[in-house]
Amino acid sequence: MQSVSELSSNSHPSNLDHITPIDFESIKEVPESFIWPLLSDYPSCNSADIEPVPSIDLCDPKATKLMRRACERSGVFQITNHGIPTRLLHKLESQVWRLFSLPTGQKLKTLRSPDGFTGYGLANHSSFYPKLLWSEGFTIFGSPVEHARQLWPQDYTNFCDVIEEYQKEMSKLSGRLTVLLLNSLGLTTDDLEWVGATGEINGARSALRLNSYPPCPEPTRAMGLAPHTDSSLFTVIYQNGVGWVTVRPVTGALVVNVGDILHIISNGRFVSSVHRAVVDRAQHRLSIAHFYGPPVNAQLSPAKKLVDPPDHPILYRTVTSQEYLAIKAKHFDKALALIRHA
Ligand SMILES: C=C1C[C@]23C[C@H]1CC[C@H]2[C@@]12CCC[C@@](C)(C(=O)O1)[C@H]2[C@@H]3C(=O)O
């Protein structure tokens, strides 16, 4: 995969093009602005050379050991026995279809603002790339009721109820995952002042990102989401099929990837996985990503137990979550380098 800097340009046009998805209903061919430099990492037809992402059963007594190995190697794994009801996943998927199949004009009523996050639009990292993303998305922080009322003035409660139920389930699952991931580092929840005993984060800054990747006539030349790492502690993703370059979906499984913040807390031991989303000629792919993150005022620094010079020097200086998000929003893939410990 090309490095992010190879793909990105010096100029960062922040015009509306990098916020407003195209009208996929009327488009018949891929405009030049969506054709990326030849991508060397499009999933090859033979899946033999695709390193399988480990699938971990959360009830397996070896779960923490398997997680540690996956997080040290790639920063991504799939989970089964996660306890999220299948009928909820199906209800969620049908609400997400319902949103993205609205007429473009209707969706554009909730277009996110240039320096905002919530609402309809291209992923924020689009502005770091000269080419445009073949995708559309919708970001939710807390309740989506304001935007839902604009999308469905007469009938918005179903959407809000399903989103709320999913957010509650994701918070519980994220608490379980936090305990397991900290244990896999030899840490407990006491090592992080902003995490409760069962892994829940008081005042968590969590977000839901709904992603839609319509069928694309030139799937090997377009980009669904450009290479990036997530700024979360970790992200839990439900996908309806097709899958990433290395992640072939196991039905019913959820994908977990390590975010920048867990990478910092692990003092660099866990990989914050660079990932991207591919598109397909025939399939319309959806994914729902839940970003689990600390409160904005949380002090982020490598856990003391993991700093042990000279073999394990401290890699990052302390920043608040808010400071890190601001550095990431401005400097994107250079954010971690900018907070390296002198
Ligand atoms: C809570 C988050 C996390 C965000 C910003 C905000 C809402 C949308 C998320 C994403 C989703 C798509 C990739 C990414 C890189 C992007 O551009 O928008 C993510 C970003 C981040 O993880 O930094």
Ligand SMILES: O=C(O)CCC(=O)C(=O)O
């Ligand atoms: O669509 C996917 O599977 C990737 C989503 C993602 O990486 C994101 O929303 O940050």
Ligand SMILES: [Fe+2]
């Ligand atoms: Fe991501």
